[in-house]
Amino acid sequence: MLVILKENAQEVGKEAARMVASAVRANPKIVLGLATGSTPLGMYEELAVLHRAGSLDFSKAASFNLDEYLGLAHDHPQSFHYFMHSNFFSHVNFSPDKIHIPDGSIRSNYSEYCDGYERSIKSAGGIDLQILGIGRNGHIGFNEPNSSLASRTRLKELTRETMEDNRRFFPPGAEIPECAITMGIGTILDARRVLILATGKSKAAAVAKAIEGPISAAVSASALQLHPEVTFIIDEDAAYALTQREYYQRVLELTKKYTPEKLA
Ligand code: F6R
Secondary structure (H helix, E strand, C coil): CEEEEECCHHHHHHHHHHHHHHHHHHCCCCEEEECCCCCCHHHHHHHHHHHHCCCCCCCCCEEEECEEECCCCCCCCCCHHHHHHHHCHHHCCCCHHHEECCCCCCCCCHHHHHHHHHHHHHHCCCCCEEEECCCCCCCECCECCCCCCCCCCEEEECCHHHHHHHHHHCCCCCCCCCEEEECCHHHHHCCCEEEEEECCHHHHHHHHHHHHCCCECCEHHHHHHHCCCEEEEEECCCCCCCCCHHHHHHHHHHHHHHCHHHHC
16 A cells, blocks of 8 residues: 655645556556545546646546436436536546446436446456545445445445535535445455545544554445555645654655556
8 A cells, every 4th residue: 555645635636647647648448437526626627637738538448437326317416427527527538438427317226227337347347547535434435334345336325424524515405315326345446456535634534544544344445455556645634643654655755766667
């Protein structure tokens, strides 16, 4: 596991975009796993800037989003479909048939639908690079505390805490979705490489538990300790509760010296 400490959220976004861009250039047919939320917004903006400058081509890439609220149509302004199109896909050149986002508008046959999502990931060759944010309660995707560490794509009930955190994206008085379709922790762990981003003090406790705490279903992100290629990119505020910061800094320097391709 690598921990990259950056001064602020803007630097986190830039570093994440640099890593994604270099992975796309190395493998134009890359399969990306994508996240929504406020954390990756800076990264998406940077990637769009690189694309507009002519130095980044997504035409052969494919993507699978982590999750979607259940009950929201694709054009609902708070849906993750809408989020992804307005914040990323409309600014770059993905081929529309290679974009996959769980369909929150389904009304039945949930597990068949979710099994089909898993099958599409497999038939695309699996996810090469998965981007994640982290919830205050340590969730990744919408794998709320006590999700099985072996879970696959499924319907998941959201905790009150997550619903409250999501309220800021909805107009005052609007109903907040209670369930989502989300890739499971097992699905995420199958990705060949994982980049997880965190910014702000409100994430500090979850980040410390994910990186330094025991592996526990109580903190879904701690399952990433089982993955051989995980990079955390976090700002000073999100790193606040870590006890081994100097060591992570040293590991980073040594990685640059001995295995720089790992950071490309
Ligand atoms: C979003 C997702 C969630 C968010 C997490 C952090 O697709 O899967 O796990 O990454 O809730 O959200 P923000 O970035 O808004 O703090």
